[in-house]
Structures are given as C-alpha cells and as structure tokens.
Amino acid sequence: MTTEVRVPTLGESVSEATIATWFKKPGDAVAQDEMLCELETDKVTVEVPAPAAGVMGEIIAQEGDTVGVDALLATIAAGEGAAPAPAAAPAAAPAATGGSVDVMVPTLGESVSEATVASWFKAVGDTVAQDEMLCELETDKVSVEVPAPAAGVITEILAAEGATVEAGGKLAVMTSGAGASAPTAAPAAAAPVASTGKDVENAPSANKAMAEAGLAPGSVAGTGKDGRVMKSDVQNAISAGATAPAAAPAPVATARPASAADDAPREERVKMTRLRQTIARRLKDSQNTAAMLTTYNEVDMTEVMALRNEYKDLFLKKHGVKLGFMSFFTKACVHALKEVPEVNAEIDGTDVVYKNYVHMGIAAGTPTGLVVPVIRDADTMSFAGIEKAIAEKGARARDGKLSMDEMQGGSFTISNGGVYGSLMSSPILNPPQSGILGMHKIQDRPMAINGQVVIRPMMYLALSYDHRIVDGKGAVTFLVRVKEALEDPRRLLMDL
Incomplete structure (x- = not known):
C-alpha cells in the first residue's frame, strides 16, 4: 500500500511554494506526523508531516522546486522500515x-x-x-x-x-x-x-x-x-x-577597496535581500496609492489602569489569561468603528466596501520582523476572548507558526509602539485597510484638571487613515470616541 504526500493548503490567495528542505530520503523509515520537508511561501514556512507511518518511497519534487497546492511531493510505502539508501551509489553514478x-x-x-x-x-x-x-x-x-x-x-x-x-x-x-x-x-x-x-x-x-x-x-x-x-x-x-x-x-x-574614504574600513555594505526590497516597495506603494493622513490625540489612562489593577487577579484566576491594555483598546476601537464605519471600509476600484464585522489586526514584533495576525470577529468577543486570542496569536507569531490565513483579511489594525518606548509616531496603512491606530508609551505628565495641575498617566494616540474615503471629521470623531471610551470604560458597557 502506497500513501501520497501532497502540498497542504497554503492560505488565502497563495497558490504555490518552494521546497526548502527535505529531512528524509528514499528508504528512510518514517513515523506518522513526523516532519518530512519544509516549504517556503512569501510570508511563512510550512512543515509537511507524514500522513502515515512507513518507508519513504520516491521523492517527486526536489529541494528548490516550486510546487502548487495539492501537488504530489513524495510517496510512502507501508512497512516497518528498510535499510537506508546506499550512500555509495550516488558517488559512482x-x-x-x-x-x-x-x-x-x-x-x-x-x-x-x-x-x-x-x-x-x-x-x-x-x-x-x-x-x-x-x-x-x-x-x-x-x-x-x-x-x-x-x-x-x-x-x-x-x-x-x-x-x-x-x-x-x-x-x-x-x-x-x-x-x-x-x-x-x-x-x-x-x-x-x-x-x-x-x-x-x-x-x-x-x-x-x-x-x-x-x-x-x-x-x-x-x-x-x-x-x-x-x-x-x-x-x-x-x-x-x-x-x-x-x-x-x-x-x-575588507571587500571595499583600500583607496576608499577613510571611514570605509569602518563601514559595512550589505545588499538588501529581495524580500526586504519587496517590503520597502510595498510600504512605499501604500503611501503612493492611498491619500494617507494622520490625526493625533491623547488619552488619560488613569481609569483604565485603575480598573485593570482592581480586577487583574480575579481576571487571571477565572479566565487563565492576564488582563492587558490591548483588550481595552480593541473594545474601544470596535465601539468607534460602529459610529464611523468608513474607517473599517476599503476601496475596491470605484466601489467602497463597508465591513459589517471587525477583523482586528494586532501588530506583533518577532525575532525576524513585524507580523500582523488577525483576530476575526473581534466585535463579537469578550475581554477574555480578546486577551486569549492576542496571547495565542502572539505566541504563534514568535514561534513562526502563523499560517497565511491568520495574517490575512484584517479590516483595521492596532500597532503598539509603546512597548518599545515610542512616544509618538505616524503608522503606515496596511492596504487595503483604510485605518490604523498607533498606541504609544504611557508617560506621567502634568495636566490641568478642574483648574488644578495634577500628574496623570498620558498616552498619545495616532490614527492614520485613507483620506480618499475617510474625511477629517470622521477620523477625528473616531479618535475622540476611542479617547472617551478609555477615559471612562463604563461607556463601553452602556454602548455610549
């Protein structure tokens, strides 16, 4: 009995991959679910496990080959395993x-x-x-x-x-x-x-x-x-x-000529990888295609921090996940998107596509770069559900286990540069989305409250938006609604 090893589903709009590595060769014994090879797409690495135990048969697609979805990669013969393929044969070929x-x-x-x-x-x-x-x-x-x-x-x-x-x-x-x-x-x-x-x-x-x-x-x-x-x-x-x-x-x-400028020996010139060139081009395309504009505001985090400190232990005990700030911001954005739906829309040719859902992209830093996993239907989720989804997606992102499907289909994005100490920035849109919210560092600042100068934990917020479909009034209204919801979280409960 022979079992076929085929290319798995690679994700939405991804139809092909390149075989990066084979970990088995013909004649090797394999266990069920043992990793046979690794495929690379333009965004993620996909592992292909053995669909059954047996002996590795013929390898149809070699390392470096480009294969489509469901293409035949190799065959596995049923059996206990055979002696490894003779090592001396290739040398004599x-x-x-x-x-x-x-x-x-x-x-x-x-x-x-x-x-x-x-x-x-x-x-x-x-x-x-x-x-x-x-x-x-x-x-x-x-x-x-x-x-x-x-x-x-x-x-x-x-x-x-x-x-x-x-x-x-x-x-x-x-x-x-x-x-x-x-x-x-x-x-x-x-x-x-x-x-x-x-x-x-x-x-x-x-x-x-x-x-x-x-x-x-x-x-x-x-x-x-x-x-x-x-x-x-x-x-x-x-x-x-x-x-x-x-x-x-x-x-x-040392590759630079000795006759170059005095600083040349202390410089290092490294050619950009093609992937990095593509990223640079697409980011610039985003700026060239969209009429991107950024509006700013600031939010007093006192009430959110107090609420979090009061319930974080009970929240962890009941739900098994920590209560962070991201769930508050996600809820606040969902609330604001209902009032200003064009920020949650996208342009398709001469049409504007309004989304009756919120697929929230949460930017996450990884050892190899920034990725944006998507939390689907965030508008229907509880605080605990959002925190669990963020924790799970973040862990998968750091381990390089995110699939293509998990990084596509977002309708709005939140980027938190504050975790790295950023005080202010203008985030770049993630096409075809029309809005992205930038969070920043929480910093104690003197504020005038009821005629008194008091110290409050403040955060600058930035909303970058596509001015082609989002007017200034809508963008400012969105950011004000986010600010109001965070400064008085009870408004989220009453949908105000």
Missing part, C-alpha cells in the same frame, strides 16, 4: 568522463523571471558531490537552493554574488567525474553556511534569519536532520540572547 556540465538557474515560480545570487558556497576549483548545494538565489518571495547537477569540480563561476540572473540562465560550469573526495581546502569559501563543522547545509530560511539577526552560523545549534539549522532554531537562539561574534563583519568590510 557520474561517469568519470571529465565532460563539461552547466549549472543553470532553476524554475523560479509562476510570474517570477529573475533572481539575485545571494551566496556562493563553493569556489572555482572546489570538488563537489552530486546534489551538494552550490549557491542560493533570492527572488521577491523565496530563497532557492541550486544543487550540483553532478559530481565534479567547479571550473568557472559566471554569475557572482549580487548579480541578477534570469530563469534558465547559466550560473557556472563544472567538469563532471573529476575528483570524488570531499574538499579539504574549500571550507573557507563555504564559511557562511558550513562553519558549524558539519557537512550539512542549513535551511535557507535559517541562513536568512541568521544574516538579518547578525548571528554567525556556528553560534546556533541545529535540531534538524543531521544537525541542520532550522528557522525555529535561529528564533530560539535570538530569544535566548545569542549575539554575533565581533569578528563576523570583517569579511564584508
């Missing part, structure tokens, strides 16, 4: 003909025509084994590994790091069948990935996360097959306070 073999750019995916050479892990003259990773390419959405098409020696590299290559273009030339032993002098060239001392390449998502965090590969312990470093390992290392060695930037700094 390529004939020692000394023929020339081209290393080509693989298929990059639908509508993706070019990529950037991010890293070469081998140099000219290095001996490589068949399927050993030679380089990594970056597109707008994913990283693609390029394996060696045969065993042999690298004779020429045609596309250097940083070069832009087209799908089907030639990357390098190698001579097949020349040399069978593993390279001994080459590890220096492969240091960015293989510096752990293991003959195992890290997952592309892990390499990218380490580069963004400034971590050296050797500082992160891998939990993948044969000690392979996974993206989750990098996130755990960052959470544990891992820091990059001081000497890590040296190779980059």
Whole structure:
C-alpha cells in the first residue's frame, strides 16, 4: 500500500511554494506526523508531516522546486522500515568522463523571471558531490537552493554574488567525474553556511534569519536532520540572547577597496535581500496609492489602569489569561468603528466596501520582523476572548507558526509602539485597510484638571487613515470616541 504526500493548503490567495528542505530520503523509515520537508511561501514556512507511518518511497519534487497546492511531493510505502539508501551509489553514478556540465538557474515560480545570487558556497576549483548545494538565489518571495547537477569540480563561476540572473540562465560550469573526495581546502569559501563543522547545509530560511539577526552560523545549534539549522532554531537562539561574534563583519568590510574614504574600513555594505526590497516597495506603494493622513490625540489612562489593577487577579484566576491594555483598546476601537464605519471600509476600484464585522489586526514584533495576525470577529468577543486570542496569536507569531490565513483579511489594525518606548509616531496603512491606530508609551505628565495641575498617566494616540474615503471629521470623531471610551470604560458597557 502506497500513501501520497501532497502540498497542504497554503492560505488565502497563495497558490504555490518552494521546497526548502527535505529531512528524509528514499528508504528512510518514517513515523506518522513526523516532519518530512519544509516549504517556503512569501510570508511563512510550512512543515509537511507524514500522513502515515512507513518507508519513504520516491521523492517527486526536489529541494528548490516550486510546487502548487495539492501537488504530489513524495510517496510512502507501508512497512516497518528498510535499510537506508546506499550512500555509495550516488558517488559512482557520474561517469568519470571529465565532460563539461552547466549549472543553470532553476524554475523560479509562476510570474517570477529573475533572481539575485545571494551566496556562493563553493569556489572555482572546489570538488563537489552530486546534489551538494552550490549557491542560493533570492527572488521577491523565496530563497532557492541550486544543487550540483553532478559530481565534479567547479571550473568557472559566471554569475557572482549580487548579480541578477534570469530563469534558465547559466550560473557556472563544472567538469563532471573529476575528483570524488570531499574538499579539504574549500571550507573557507563555504564559511557562511558550513562553519558549524558539519557537512550539512542549513535551511535557507535559517541562513536568512541568521544574516538579518547578525548571528554567525556556528553560534546556533541545529535540531534538524543531521544537525541542520532550522528557522525555529535561529528564533530560539535570538530569544535566548545569542549575539554575533565581533569578528563576523570583517569579511564584508575588507571587500571595499583600500583607496576608499577613510571611514570605509569602518563601514559595512550589505545588499538588501529581495524580500526586504519587496517590503520597502510595498510600504512605499501604500503611501503612493492611498491619500494617507494622520490625526493625533491623547488619552488619560488613569481609569483604565485603575480598573485593570482592581480586577487583574480575579481576571487571571477565572479566565487563565492576564488582563492587558490591548483588550481595552480593541473594545474601544470596535465601539468607534460602529459610529464611523468608513474607517473599517476599503476601496475596491470605484466601489467602497463597508465591513459589517471587525477583523482586528494586532501588530506583533518577532525575532525576524513585524507580523500582523488577525483576530476575526473581534466585535463579537469578550475581554477574555480578546486577551486569549492576542496571547495565542502572539505566541504563534514568535514561534513562526502563523499560517497565511491568520495574517490575512484584517479590516483595521492596532500597532503598539509603546512597548518599545515610542512616544509618538505616524503608522503606515496596511492596504487595503483604510485605518490604523498607533498606541504609544504611557508617560506621567502634568495636566490641568478642574483648574488644578495634577500628574496623570498620558498616552498619545495616532490614527492614520485613507483620506480618499475617510474625511477629517470622521477620523477625528473616531479618535475622540476611542479617547472617551478609555477615559471612562463604563461607556463601553452602556454602548455610549
């Protein structure tokens, strides 16, 4: 009996993914739900578990391949497990003909025509084994590994790091069948990935996360097959306070010519990843497309803080989750959105789509960047339900476990820069949404109350909105209603 392993659902509007890593090979025994491979989309990493126990059969889609939803990845044969596939067979496969073999750019995916050479892990003259990773390419959405098409020696590299290559273009030339032993002098060239001392390449998502965090590969312990470093390992290392060695930037700094300006040796120039370029472009597109404007107000947090302090212990005891400020702000925004529905709407061509629900996006910081999980139907939830949802989504975000569905479909967003100490900011809209509320640091300030100067815990609020459908009156009214609800939380109970 044979069981098929297929691509799972990837999320709304996501139709394809790239195979980043296989953790099993033909002949390996697998247990049910054991992780077989890792797929990468433009936003999340998806693990594919074994649908049944048995023996790994044929692997249909290789690392670096682009696959669609429900595509066949591999097969699993029923059985107790067999001896691992012979290790010596691949070495003998390529004939020692000394023929020339081209290393080509693989298929990059639908509508993706070019990529950037991010890293070469081998140099000219290095001996490589068949399927050993030679380089990594970056597109707008994913990283693609390029394996060696045969065993042999690298004779020429045609596309250097940083070069832009087209799908089907030639990357390098190698001579097949020349040399069978593993390279001994080459590890220096492969240091960015293989510096752990293991003959195992890290997952592309892990390499990218380490580069963004400034971590050296050797500082992160891998939990993948044969000690392979996974993206989750990098996130755990960052959470544990891992820091990059001081000497890590040296190779980059020395790449500048000695005749450059005096400050050049102390500068580090790193090319933006294609993913970061895409993020930058989309943020700028948001500013260029929407008529974005920001209005400000401030809120006295005295009553909310007093109410929270009074009931936080009982709240935790009954609901099993802490009572935070986010549930108050979520409730206040839901209340204000009912009065000013255009802030909860979006533009679709020449139509305005009004939402009769509130899918609240809550921006959350993670070791690898900012994500916005969505709490669906927040307008129907209690304080406890909102706090539980925020806690659960936040934990999944930090662990890199959010699915595409969990980050799509939001109708309004709250961003809390105050947790990082921000006193004032103008948040950028999250298209196609028409409004985003920026929370900030709570700071004691002298305020005039009933003719007396008193010290109150104050917070600045910022509402960025799309002026194409939200007028100034509506935006100011929304922010005033949020302020009123927070300064007198009893208004939320009475829907005032």
